[in-house]
Amino acid sequence: MTLAPGELGAYRPALRPGLLLGPARLRGPATVHRIKDPGSGSSFEIGVKECFLLARMDGLRSLDDLGEEYGRQFGRRLGEQNWQQLLGLLGSRGLLAGAPGGAPESPAPAGLPVHRPRLEGTPLKGTWRLVSDAQASSGRLYRALRPVLRPAVQLPLLALVVAMELLLGLHLGELGRGAWWLAQRPALLLGALVLLWLSITLHELAHAVAAQAYGTGVAEIGLHWRVPMAFMYCTVEDYPYLRSRVQQVVISGAGALMNLVFLLPFCAWWAALPPGGDARRALSGLLLLGSAQALVNLVPLPPLDGYAMLSNALGLAGYATETRRYLGLRLSRGPEARTRLAAYSRRAHLVYGLYGLATALLCAAVAAALLLTAGRLILH
Incomplete structure (x- = not known):
């Protein structure tokens, strides 16, 4: 979606009805929200700032209004290029109400698509x-x-x-x-x-x-x-x-x-x-x-x-996968790994580190129990 510069500030974007916007979840060093279109089944993750804007796209606030709220929350205003990129992304995915070439206005009924074989x-x-x-x-x-x-x-x-x-x-x-x-x-x-x-x-x-x-x-x-x-x-x-x-x-x-x-x-x-x-x-x-x-x-x-x-x-999103990635960075000694680890919050260090430790202890306990059982069976 592309608007003329003079029309941009007055535009009042609205998300299509029925879209699902999930709560904040930690994924690695970042906090993300997942948005889903029930009609097509497609979903993707967005950041906290993008979620802040999408949650307020109700058709009543103009981009000028959204920009003021965004500036108060994050300490900076978005430029025209940022708005065009965001609206273009939402329009191309059919997530804006009235977007040309988008998905239908009303979501598909609950359940599976009718074309899927039983x-x-x-x-x-x-x-x-x-x-x-x-x-x-x-x-x-x-x-x-x-x-x-x-x-x-x-x-x-x-x-x-x-x-x-x-x-x-x-x-x-x-x-x-x-x-x-x-x-x-x-x-x-x-x-x-x-x-x-x-x-x-x-x-x-x-x-x-x-x-x-x-x-x-x-x-x-x-x-x-x-x-x-x-x-x-x-x-x-x-x-x-x-x-x-x-x-x-x-x-x-x-x-x-x-x-x-x-x-x-x-x-x-x-x-x-x-x-x-x-x-x-x-x-x-x-x-x-x-x-x-x-x-x-x-x-x-x-x-x-x-x-x-x-x-x-x-x-948490992708807890096991992100824990493996985190432990890989902890075991690496390169400057790139240290830089990436610096982006993790204290909470992220805690939840991924403890889960990695607990998983290792659990696997060790299961292995020990299996060896002990096998040993008893062999001796008897």
Whole structure:
């Protein structure tokens, strides 16, 4: 978009309706915001200054007004060339209302594009989209479950699952023996695996319901298969654009909480049985496998839910990737690396340094546990 110099100051830009503008996130040394066009699905990151301007492009403020606000905030005014570049970028991406050649004024309906096939892949590996409109289907599920999604219900459930895991931790030896006993009985083991598969299905639906509770979209619900395994999946794409980090964390962690809630009746049954019986052994194995499934998913490593929870809680983008980049700079001794490190804030040094250290310790602990287990198996 190009305007004559005399028209530039009076122009009142407005972003197209429906665009999503995310909150501030730290990416390396920079603070960024992500903007997305739901109609096309395209998104890109902008800096704090660009976000300041875009958030105020409401069709009421002129560029002169925006320039004054920008000057008060950042201590400098933008020149005509800066404005032309910014408006040209927004216009070329179809993000300005009335921009020629842009995307449609109204965003596309929630869900997947109609041209995408429901079944993709080969008999060995593929995807089956189970519902044509994931947003509508998850919305119906949310409305049905709304009475039990209130804090008065969810907080006691959270307390119960914490108490359950503490109780199971006190009986870890019994659970381990039960899992070994279960592994030697294929029919019972198959039943336990079917229950865990059902837990995974509920895990994915829990993400969708949590997303609906906070008003963000559910793009896809379907089935992934890679022979011999098949798992449900749910794609919630737009929750990082929510302004509340708490809501983002809840959506990220809803699946793991569902896994643990699923185990509550089995834990009550297990606790009511006397030690030594076959039923208690089978339940011990199920509880150990189910708890491991849920708790491992909370480990803050990609692509696990725990990683998304930590990234959302801290307001970080590309946490693992940026940590690797940061550690690479720390290990480098060249002047360029020192210059680039100087651009990192104190907070950035802290979050990337601690995550790198914690990841290294976690990997070392897992490696030590595997070596110890292998050694015991060889000796016995």
